[in-house]
Amino acid sequence: MAVPGWFLAVVVMAIALRFVIEARAFLLPLATAVLLFTLLAAVIDRIAGLRVAGFPVPRWLAHIAGIAVILLGLTAVAAILSGQADALNAAIPRYVELLQQLFAAGVAHLDVDIAAQLERALTQIDITRTATGLVGSAGSMLTGIGLVVLYVAFMLGERGVAKGKLKRIFPDSDHALDVGGLILDIATSVRRYVWIKTVVSVMTGTLAYAVLKPLGVDFAETWALLIFLFNYIPNIGSILGTILPAIVALVQFDTITPFLVVVIVVGALQFLIGNVVEPLMMGRSLRLSSFAIILSLIFWGAVWGVMGMFLSVPIMVVVMIVCAQVPAWRWVSILLSSDGSLPGEAPEAV
Known part of the structure; x- marks a missing residue:
């Protein structure tokens, strides 16, 4: 008896899902390396397309400059996270205590039953442990960056011989062209997305820092970096990037004005860049x-x-x-x- 095609599809998808979950320790650094390599390739191609004094930038120089740009970016991220992680961990309990005081003052004006239910719900959430866990996970992420960089280095070394390997795998020129075209479409689309997303994220993080630093919000560098990183997460990233510094501004200052400035100005920046600038840059390519x-x-x-x-x-x-x-x-x-x-x-x- 023939096995239905839909049944085989379900079985294959179940096996693939199980593999993706079980092989997370191997696949996640590899997927991250592919994404970073895509960004590096985009930077190299952009630099190689420049002309200095009428002469094109040599390919080898574009590779060196592209690698330097990525390494400088990673070094800056590591420096900000490692430099402020301890201070942020030490400040979290104070922020939590102030936030609980604000919460208690707010629920005091509510109905007794509603206030009691909210307080019970809050006690079940260990805010300090959750926040410090997030900071700790950011630090542990840095420890795995060595493996990612190693993957990227080997991918960069293999980039020049990829076409030759493809021709050897598919001796039929038509088949090789089809597969090569598919790979090129994938690489071009992902590279364009990653490049534009990176430019937009840098723009958002820089403008947010220009708002947070003059206001005197604690750890403005960290929040600007997180806004940059959160921008890669579709839809909810911009919300998180606005809420976190706004909460800090709310508990840090005695007046509500800095909180409102962060919510309105940073929120407006996120909205305008995410809904106007980014779609204009993306066009209809994705x-x-x-x-x-x-x-x-x-x-x-x-x-x-x-x-x-x-x-x-x-x-x-x-x-x-x-x-x-x-x-x-x-x-x-x-x-x-x-x-x-x-x-x-x-x-x-x-």
Whole structure:
């Protein structure tokens, strides 16, 4: 008796999901390295496209400059996190105590039963442990960066011979062109997304720092860095990037004015950059469904944690492009798109 195709598909998906979960320790650094390599390749290509005194930048010099830019960025991230982690850990209990005092003052004006329920709910949440755990996880993330850098170094070394390997794997020139075109589409789309997202994130983090530092908000450098990183997480990243420094401003100052300034100004920056600047830069190159992005964010966040959220959209882009090339799976690509068009197609007129 023939096994139904849908049953085989379900079994394969279940096995793949189990593998992704069990092999997290191996796959997560590798996926992070691929994302970082994509950013590095974009930086190198941008530098190689420049002209100095009418002469193009040599490819070898573009590689050195690109690596230097990425290393400087990683060094800055490590310096900020390691330099302020201890002070932030020490300040968290004080912030929690002040936040609880504000909460108690707020619920005092509510109905007795409602206030009691809110207080019981708050006591079940260990805010200090959660916050210090987040800081600790950020520090542990830095310890795994050596493996990621090692992966990226080998990927960079293999970049020049990839085309030759592809021709050897697929002697048929037409087949090699098809596979090469697919890989090129994936690399171009992911590289464009990562590059634009990085530029937008740097812009958002810099402008947020220009707001937080003059206000005197504690750990302005850390919040600016987190805003930069959170910007890679679709939809909820900008919300988190506004809420966290706003809470600190609320408990740090005796007046509510700094809190309102952070919420309004940083929130407005996040909204304008995320809804005006970024779409203009992206154009229609990545027409992804907002609902599919949320589902991808939740799924990969549940499977791989915070790093899964960062990787959710690039993974979704890869799935969308690959499925568009397989007739039996094109429906997946159509569902993932925002307007029902396949990658490379013009959107259908309504």
